[in-house]
Amino acid sequence: MPSDESNLTNQFTGMPIKHLLGAPLKAASEANGLLARSQLQFLLSACFEKVQGSTSLKPKMIEMHIERDIVLPDGSKSEEKASMTIAVPLLTLIPINSLSVDDIQVSFDMEIQSANEDRIQNKKNKKNGRNNKEDKSNKDDLEMYGSLAPKGHPSGESDSSRSHSANAHYEVKMHAGNLPLPTGLTTVIDLLNKNIAPIPAKNKSIEGY
Amino acid sequence: MSFQTTIPCPACQSPIAIDSMLLLSGAQFRCSNKQCTTTISIDGGSIDKAKQAFNQFEALKQQSLEQAKSA
Numbered sequence: 001m002p003s004d005e006s007n008l009t010n011q012f013t014g015m016p017i018k019h020l021l022g023a024p025l026k027a028a029s030e031a032n033g034l035l036a037r038s039q040l041q042f043l044l045s046a047c048f049e050k051v052q053g054s055t056s057l058k059p060k061m062i063e064m065h066i067e068r069d070i071v072l073p074d075g076s077k078s079e080e081k082a083s084m085t086i087a088v089p090l091l092t093l094i095p096i097n098s099l100s101v102d103d104i105q106v107s108f109d110m111e112i113q114s115a116n117e118d119r120i121q122n123k124k125n126k127k128n129g130r131n132n133k134e135d136k137s138n139k140d141d142l143e144m145y146g147s148l149a150p151k152g153h154p155s156g157e158s159d160s161s162r163s164h165s166a167n168a169h170y171e172v173k174m175h176a177g178n179l180p181l182p183t184g185l186t187t188v189i190d191l192l193n194k195n196i197a198p199i200p201a202k203n204k205s206i207e208g209y
Numbered sequence: 210m211s212f213q214t215t216i217p218c219p220a221c222q223s224p225i226a227i228d229s230m231l232l233l234s235g236a237q238f239r240c241s242n243k244q245c246t247t248t249i250s251i252d253g254g255s256i257d258k259a260k261q262a263f264n265q266f267e268a269l270k271q272q273s274l275e276q277a278k279s280a
Binding site: 035038039042045046047060062063064065066067068069085086088090092093094095 | 254
């Protein structure tokens, strides 16, 4: 009775190598796309709001209190504190990062079972009735088929020794990290940060500012 | 669940470390520059708006983790 492990190994028999290599990369690419879309959706819905009567967006602001000590002319600290209220963009309070899969390692041992050299261009030329010598852009497409090698048994060993180990080794290591934010977004955040600085009132006297 | 972030001090531009949960609870945060005595806290009227955005951010983080696991 075949074990689950041998069934699993059989599923990877006769598979083009490009699929084994490409599948994890495609999965990582799709994951990155999903993450980017989620973050963009969050930014637009949570940190921006629509301007009435327009299609443009403006940053959501929250009000914050600032307090500072007042130093009197004699150098002593006043018991009263200077306070003011400023509007801070909500975007600057949220640690937005650009999370994505930044490293993938695919590792497996494979036994090559067959190689199919398909002269695609030659076939096309034959169909079109063109001569190979006329077209120098002939490309040979070599596709290799194989199965994951049993763990711990290099190819070349006898079948009897190989049958003891049905499980194969196929390892995919992925690492997700923070990529630098896009320049456009950093510029927007910088501009919003700079706008936090209070502007002194011209006609009002504000203590401490 | 809380997260930490920094904003520039309005007075001296030094970073002010902010914890989201403490911010929502009305805590004051002091500028990291010892010479600067600025403290900052959220206005009571803005707590709900900030809380809503922070919750959405947490949901996004959870969603991203689940997507990474399923991919």
